[in-house]
Amino acid sequence: MLSEVRFEGVHKIFGTETAVEDLNLTVNAGEFLVLVGPSGCGKTTTLRMLAGLERPSYGRILIGDKLVNNVSPRFRDVAMVFQSYALYPHMNVYDNLAFGMRARGASNDLVAQRVRETAEVLGLGHLLQRRPSQLSGGQRQRVALGRALIRQPQVFLMDEPLSNLDAGLRVQMRAELSRLHQRFRVTTVYVTHDQVEAMTMGDRIAVLNAGRLQQVDAPETLYDNPANMFVAGFIGSPRMNFVPGRLASSEGKASVSFLGITTPLGTGARLTAGAASGDVTVGIRPEDLMWRPAAGPDCTLTLHAEVDVVEPMGHEAYVTALCAGETVTSRFPPRSGVRTQESVELALNPARLHLFDAQSGITILQRPVAAAAETLRSVGEARTNEPAEGRSERHRQPEAPLAPSRSEEIS
């Protein structure tokens, strides 16, 4: 039942535009892979190729060891949540949900039961007789999600399935999806723009930019060891600070100078083979750049900066400051009392620095992976004010809320 999905050298070219370029990606059987990237980077195109709605220009796509390049969507046994919902406008919610099961010849009783269960989970129970045009955007999106969830396919493809839901509902649905995945372990490719969703739901995250795969890794690894500046800047909010620096190494000891200070590179971190002395880009995550009074003993470096903007978020504040001619963002505790144009001392742990090649933007520093929980917390809080729910669903045991009769499920 669990099926692996493989892209081998897949390209998709529309006219003169390359939407996906040389994609090599394996989604392990039963894995929840999150696909992220800026708008227009080829996420939907990737899903559509996997669903069979778009033929790859080059390369091979395999689902469960079976080459599917020439298999029609009907026989791929995937369920897709379309970014635009694509509900059947002339059918009510019930028939929309039932369509796929009926097409596969399920009995009326089974269909009725599964529709009821699915509608229940998605909070659509009272809307079954409505047509899509009589639903709100968020309700339509839940119908689109339900239309996929009602089936038990080999692969789920979800294109931003929660983007139109309010914060509360989104947290709830996120938990629901995670539970379902825990329970049935259907291989899933999940596209999202939401960092919290990406970090909390994904077994691994694949980052795409301009049609090219940048990195695929577990959320913590991706966060702590971004392969290049694009990934470093894309994952994490507020964005990582990038400042110019210089790398110098003598007698095997490397040191880096930036923002007017020089520091030896911490133990544990090591430079990659390609790293050479000279210009580099130094990356500092805002949460690693702390207010001196709030900083721990690890933060041995001190920077002097002038506050430019303070953005209070409630449970913390983002402070944009000018430091040695560069603008940097740092995370302050709430109610620090810091004001614009005030001089502050920022503290930095040298072990938390990221180094990138100044030209190519590729990382030149390998660091050990930090504790997962801390990473998750920092990202989760950085993103929104959503309650703690989202943090660790992935680690929670399923509570079987949608307890469908999967054993009777049609093949």
Added chain:
Amino acid sequence: MAVAGTLGPRLDRERFQWSSLLMLAPGSVLLLVLFLGPVLYALYIGFTNLALVGSRSRDYSFTGLENVTRMLGDYVFIKSSWLTILFVVGSAIVGQSVLGMLLAILLRNAVVPIRAVVGSVVIVAWVLPEITVALIWYAFSQAGGTLSILLGHTSSNYLVLVPMLIVSLANLWRNVAFSMLVFSAGLRNLPSEVLEAAEVEGASVFRRYRLVILPLLRPTIVTNLLLVTILNLSEFTLIYAMTQGGPGIETTTLPIYVYQEAFVFHQLGYGTAISLVLVLIGAFFSLLFVRASRSQV
């Protein structure tokens, strides 16, 4: 609701403005004079004994239901009505619409060269003048014509053997492009992701057409049926050019009978009465389609 009484008149109701009458007046007058007037006049003429020539052309009179009684006993009229319905249902509703739909579907899935060639051939048939089409099909179905050679009976004149079938086919051949174009446009405008969703969900081609595509095309289908019925109901040129309603009265559809009564036998009153029946048949079909379109939307 409780608040309704306290808040004064509703602001979101449609309101009538007297000044709009002024704006509507010129259009209304034109409509009355040029449209409603003639229609009512025709209705009146249908119940008189007006003739085209002779004494009755000047002093005609209202004859009540006389024309209606005459119709009910008129063998030619009864047969003509059936022929008209046969023609409209067979050639227009079934033939033209079904074939037009099939062509539209096939062309949609065809490769570009085939689509271009077949599409233009079909449309050329439609652009040809009706007289030309009549001539082509007349020649085609004569003894020694292409059809008789194809069927291996060179001495058979199919326009005499099965006249209604031949004129229906000629009409179908000429008009199928219209339905094809209407349906092609309808198919092109379907939301493609909805069809893709059905495909991903595992529905077969047949199922997709039955449960998704045709229901979504329903408004297009109804529009097509309405237009095609109304256009074919009054079809005169093609049939008259091919057969003059013959042999005998085998192809005398109502428009041809109206022409004969009114302009050959000079019975304007009776001819008008028959054309009113034509209007009734058209209204009947239109109502049927509109009802069908509403029942499931």
